[in-house]
Amino acid sequence: MMSATASHGRAVMLPSPSGALQHQQPSIGSDMFRLRRKEPRGLRLIVAAKYKGTKMREEKLSEMIVEKVKEATEVCEADVRSEECKVAWDEVEEVSQARADLRIKLKLLNQDPLESFCQENPETDECRIYED
Amino acid sequence: MAVSTIYSTQALNSTHFLTSSPSSSSKQVFFYRRQTNRRFNTIITCAAQQTVVIGLAADSGCGKSTFMRRLTSVFGGAAEPPKGGNPDSNTLISDMTTVICLDDYHSLDRTGRKEKGVTALDPRANDFDLMYEQVKALKSGIAVEKPIYNHVTGLLDAPELIQPPKILVIEGLHPMFDERVRELLDFSIYLDISNEVKFAWKIQRDMAERGHSLESIKASIEARKPDFDAFIDPQKQYADAVIEVLPTQLIPDDNEGKVLRVRLIMKEGVKYFSPVYLFDEGSTISWIPCGRKLTCSYPGIKFNYQPDSYFDNEVSVVEMDGQFDRLDELIYVESHLSNLSTKFYGEVTQQMLKHADFPGSNNGTGLFQTIVGLKIRDLYEQLIANKANAPTEAAKA
Numbered sequence: 001m002m003s004a005t006a007s008h009g010r011a012v013m014l015p016s017p018s019g020a021l022q023h024q025q026p027s028i029g030s031d032m033f034r035l036r037r038k039e040p041r042g043l044r045l046i047v048a049a050k051y052k053g054t055k056m057r058e059e060k061l062s063e064m065i066v067e068k069v070k071e072a073t074e075v076c077e078a079d080v081r082s083e084e085c086k087v088a089w090d091e092v093e094e095v096s097q098a099r100a101d102l103r104i105k106l107k108l109l110n111q112d113p114l115e116s117f118c119q120e121n122p123e124t125d126e127c128r129i130y131e132d
Numbered sequence: 133m134a135v136s137t138i139y140s141t142q143a144l145n146s147t148h149f150l151t152s153s154p155s156s157s158s159k160q161v162f163f164y165r166r167q168t169n170r171r172f173n174t175i176i177t178c179a180a181q182q183t184v185v186i187g188l189a190a191d192s193g194c195g196k197s198t199f200m201r202r203l204t205s206v207f208g209g210a211a212e213p214p215k216g217g218n219p220d221s222n223t224l225i226s227d228m229t230t231v232i233c234l235d236d237y238h239s240l241d242r243t244g245r246k247e248k249g250v251t252a253l254d255p256r257a258n259d260f261d262l263m264y265e266q267v268k269a270l271k272s273g274i275a276v277e278k279p280i281y282n283h284v285t286g287l288l289d290a291p292e293l294i295q296p297p298k299i300l301v302i303e304g305l306h307p308m309f310d311e312r313v314r315e316l317l318d319f320s321i322y323l324d325i326s327n328e329v330k331f332a333w334k335i336q337r338d339m340a341e342r343g344h345s346l347e348s349i350k351a352s353i354e355a356r357k358p359d360f361d362a363f364i365d366p367q368k369q370y371a372d373a374v375i376e377v378l379p380t381q382l383i384p385d386d387n388e389g390k391v392l393r394v395r396l397i398m399k400e401g402v403k404y405f406s407p408v409y410l411f412d413e414g415s416t417i418s419w420i421p422c423g424r425k426l427t428c429s430y431p432g433i434k435f436n437y438q439p440d441s442y443f444d445n446e447v448s449v450v451e452m453d454g455q456f457d458r459l460d461e462l463i464y465v466e467s468h469l470s471n472l473s474t475k476f477y478g479e480v481t482q483q484m485l486k487h488a489d490f491p492g493s494n495n496g497t498g499l500f501q502t503i504v505g506l507k508i509r510d511l512y513e514q515l516i517a518n519k520a521n522a523p524t525e526a527a528k529a
Contacts, residue, residue: 053219057284060284061284062341062342062343065338065341065342065343065344066342066343067343068343069343069344069348070343072348072351072352072355073348073351076351076355080355083249083250084249085355086249086251086355086356086358086359087245087246087249087250087251088355089351089352089354089355089356090245090251090252090253090352090355090356090359091242091246091286092348092352093352093356094242094252094283094286095283096334096337096338096341096344096352097283097337098283098284099341100337100338101283108489108490109201111212111213113213113219113220114219116213116215116216116217116219117216117219120216
């Protein structure tokens with residue numbers, strides 16, 4: 001079971017949609033953080049996110065779930081059959097599924113979605129190896 | 133000395149060109165070999181693409197679902213996202229297959245849908261014209277620039293180039309919704325999860341998330357239900373195969389959704405598709421394999437097979453209730469099923485074992501998904517063989 005990813009005290013930097021997460025503009029991320037990626041210490045058994053960018057995605061999705069559930073609960077208080085209510089819960093579903101898909105990829109398939117991107121762009125911030 | 137020259141078909145005067153026929157999707161190359169004593173022509177069909185299109189309707193996300201993994205695995209090779217592309221791409225590519233997520237054809241992104249007040253289930257949020265054009269193009273062997281819907285950001289990203297594959301699978305909420313797209317499908321599958329099982333699965337999926345509770349999970353399912361029933365559910369009448377997942381009947385009052393009753397509903401009369409059967413085709417069979425030859429642990433395994441009618445279509449239904457606990461149970465069951473389209477004894481079991489860690493590997497979902505994968509392989513091979521024969525036969529004429 002995935003443990004809840006709470007960001008207690010830790011400042012989580014969420015990239016904006018037009019920032020480092022989009023493949024088309026990787027330079028925005030790497031321009032801001034000119035840190036070099038550390039060499040990985042030996043072989044690492046991948047059971048969780050390998051790259052920082054993936055870890056950030058995981059956290060972002062989890063936070064979105066919290067937000068959107070809250071939103072949907074509020075919107076539906078007015079009228080549970082309204083369009084707004086339907087759409088709000090649909091968003092919750094979309095984000096929950098996206099979160100689950102990422103979890104499946106990492107745990108079951110051992111694939112980090114940034115693997116291929118990071119092979120080509122190891123210098124970007126989101127390709128820093130995530131160390132627990 | 134033998135001289136080989138290759139001419140484009142337009143340069144030759146022969147009237148036996150099949151590339152001019154609109155139904156052929158293959159390019160042809162004529163080889164002329166001139167020898168000292170005699171001259172002869174050989175026509176070799178160089179198939180550019182014989183793309184087979186499969187539609188899969190499922191409400192369980194895209195391309196990462198275990199069904200797709202099993203399916204692509206039958207053809208060999210692991211399916212992976214396109215290398216070097218958008219990391220949030222939903223597409224999966226293996227040697228033989230490309231899986232496209234139909235969410236990529238959303239005409240409205242998350243903000244747009246909120247503004248218009250439509251869910252992703254609503255046809256108004258999807259561009260069926262583009263879906264049709266691109267699936268048609270890929271089927272004819274033409275590469276397309278397909279949009280990408282980013283599930284993380286909720287935006288439509290820049291398109292990615294998709295090359296026509298040997299087998300194209302379109303997976304999502306609406307593969308059979310548009311009639312034109314339906315006609316392009318060589319085979320279609322609908323994954324029908326009953327409400328109780330859906331609820332149990334979503335609990336398993338979401339309960340670990342901070343934001344969720346039993347109430348939110350329930351509310352989400354209920355809010356989406358009207359649109360789901362109106363737009364998605366009716367597609368099952370068009371499917372060639374429906375995999376229906378229901379709660380078990382072997383355990384009274386079971387609501388954990390762990391033991392499942394799975395029904396494989398197969399349409400009769402579909403070209404290149406011969407339904408699976410148990411013992412005697414067309415009869416009604418009830419079979420409990422556990423007994424003297426095979427010991428099973430609780431709650432055991434129960435099979436049913438019967439002809440039936442489904443939305444005015446004649447169908448055959450194979451049903452499995454219960455779960456496999458050991459390898460020999462699986463092999464035993466496999467050896468009693470017929471028309472599996474396996475290439476060797478134990479192939480179903482081998483495929484199931486390959487993905488033993490996938491959900492559903494010990495029950496009917498994994499079993500029937502694997503079998504459907506083998507059926508699709510069979511259909512593909514028959515289709516290719518058929519298309520290859522047609523031009524050479526026409527050339528002989």
